[in-house]
Amino acid sequence: MNIPEDILDIMLDTLSGAAGEEEHRRLREWLDASGSHRAGWQELCALWYSGSVGAGEAPGKAWEYILARHARGVRRRWILRGSVVASVALLLATFLLPRDVAERSPDLSSWLGKRVPGRVELVLADGSRVALDRPAERWEESVRVANDSAGVRYLASDEAETGERSPALHTLIVPRGGEYRATLSDGTVVELNSGTTLRFPARFGGETREAWLSGEAYFRVNGGGKPFTVHANRVTVTVTGTGFNVAAYPDDRATGVALATGSVEVRVGDRVERLSPGYRVEVDNETLETRVEKVDVAAIAAWKDGVLRFDDIPLEELMRRLERWYDVPFDFRGERLERSLFSGGFRRYEPLERVLHVLGEVNDAVFRVENDTIVISNK
Amino acid sequence: MTIIPDQEILSRFDENPRDGMKLLFDKYYTSLVGYAGKFLGDRSRAEDVVQEFYIRLWNDGYLKRAPVRFLPSYLYAGVRNACCSARSRRDLLRAPVDIAGVEIPVEAFIEITDERVERVTVEIGRLPERTRLVVQGVMLRGQSYKEVAAELSISVNTVKFLLKEGVRRLREKFRGGAREILFLFFGKKRG
Structure with a gap:
């Protein structure tokens, strides 16, 4: 956001307390004019206050005053209790609910509050389903399978015979709104994003290692000779030891493979693309056309570190991602919004109300609940 | 100068409230006073309000209930409330003053x-x-x-x-x- 010179002057005067009412009025007018103006102001405020937090030790007199008042306060706290309780409640209320969201859409908050998150499930070879929300441990074909609410680990014992029998296939199902980590029996670690299914053998025997993916996952493949193959939509990815992200949601337009380290081979039909680190191949799910481009792999795989980032995507795609991450259906009306591209990001565990609040503020959109769906429209 | 993580400040407060409060004071006091100054338009009043705020955080132990990940938002929102009530108290005694100022978006504090x-x-x-x-x-x-x-x-x-x-x-x-x-x-x- 480029802030005009004269507005930047007013902003700095405002932040340093030197601005008068006329300057405030002009700044408010400028901010009211557009969402990107407000985004620029927010960015500057965040910079300013991050700087002031780093100021270091504050004047000693204030601290001495607080110490003295604390000592007195402890003795007569019972007198104050009523007002303290009230202020705590008020503080928590403002903290938990952005004012505007609460005023504009009380139904949105209560509707979101009532939704129950889905559970991560493991489907065993015999078809039985096990919920993985509580810590547990079981043995499957001489493999110890231990899980807690964040991940599952497969630990093959050394004596596990490698062999003749085809190994049992397990399927891990991560619902929308969830995420999970699996450590496979060969030590490969797979981070699974929301709305993702991974099918893999409880232990790897034979000459290859294979897994089947629908959805998005980041693989850190343990080296050790045998090639590791991921089947995703109509794409096959083969590696030895490396880190890479596969985004293969069946309802997306394309399947993407982005490489962080090492090297991978991506097979589409009878064509093979060899990727170098820092590159991504995108395969159109319908036409199977491929496109290789240099990308910021860390940004693409940021989801595994709890950050959701996106770069110039249409609203339709942003909503599809929010549907997966938060497990809520969206619908949008408003032509102006359909023509917009969005860049940005937020922390994964940000409450959806806050995300929608900011999204609405910046883009002049409103959100409301209709027939169990969040409807977005122009303000 | 090193920045003490919020997590560490809160756990220190659990062990030894006085030490924890001192860390919280050193890290945020100046910034909170600057923020309060924008509502009150007066630095010494801003200092009063922020000091009172710290005392309430401490005496009621409600820092214990603060969410670690959003500590800055929690603090700035609290100071904001304190400023609003301080202003209405003053307004009872004096003619109401219109200090509209310019809103600092709440989201800015989430980014700290x-x-x-x-x-x-x-x-x-x-x-x-x-x-x-x-x-x-x-x-x-x-x-x-x-x-x-x-x-x-x-x-x-x-x-x-x-x-x-x-x-x-x-x-x-x-x-x-x-x-x-x-x-x-x-x-x-x-x-």
Whole structure:
């Protein structure tokens, strides 16, 4: 956001307390004019206050005053209790609910509050389903399978015979709104994003290692000779030891493979693309056309570190991602919004109300609940 | 100077409230006073309000209930409330004063993380000397243009110029990182 010179002057005067009412009025007018103006102001405020937090030790007199008042306060706290309780409640209320969201859409908050998150499930070879929300441990074909609410680990014992029998296939199902980590029996670690299914053998025997993916996952493949193959939509990815992200949601337009380290081979039909680190191949799910481009792999795989980032995507795609991450259906009306591209990001565990609040503020959109769906429209 | 993580401040408070409060004081006091000043338009009143706020945090132990990940938002929202009630108290005694000011968006405080504070601090340290002194005076210590001008024996206009220079450089540093700034959406027309 480029802030005009004269507005930047007013902003700095405002932040340093030197601005008068006329300057405030002009700044408010400028901010009211557009969402990107407000985004620029927010960015500057965040910079300013991050700087002031780093100021270091504050004047000693204030601290001495607080110490003295604390000592007195402890003795007569019972007198104050009523007002303290009230202020705590008020503080928590403002903290938990952005004012505007609460005023504009009380139904949105209560509707979101009532939704129950889905559970991560493991489907065993015999078809039985096990919920993985509580810590547990079981043995499957001489493999110890231990899980807690964040991940599952497969630990093959050394004596596990490698062999003749085809190994049992397990399927891990991560619902929308969830995420999970699996450590496979060969030590490969797979981070699974929301709305993702991974099918893999409880232990790897034979000459290859294979897994089947629908959805998005980041693989850190343990080296050790045998090639590791991921089947995703109509794409096959083969590696030895490396880190890479596969985004293969069946309802997306394309399947993407982005490489962080090492090297991978991506097979589409009878064509093979060899990727170098820092590159991504995108395969159109319908036409199977491929496109290789240099990308910021860390940004693409940021989801595994709890950050959701996106770069110039249409609203339709942003909503599809929010549907997966938060497990809520969206619908949008408003032509102006359909023509917009969005860049940005937020922390994964940000409450959806806050995300929608900011999204609405910046883009002049409103959100409301209709027939169990969040409807977005122009303000 | 090292930035003490919020997590550490809160666990220190659990072990030894006095030590924890001192860390919380050193880290946020100046910034909160600057923020309160924007509501009250008066630095000494801002100091009073923030001191009262700290005492309430401590005496009721309700720092214990603070959410670690959003500690800055929690603190700024609390000070904001305290300012509003301080203003209405004063307004009972005096004629109401219209200090509308300009809203600081709540989302800006969500973006204040330990990591970011550390990065901004490092970048401020790298500014050319006079620019750095002005930024440290105005942004970090909350001094007025006049105070900083007197301290450095330069004119108020030079202070304003150097502050803008400093902020411009900092914004450039974080521009590649405009994308690093979380919780921001930019809508733009499909071209």
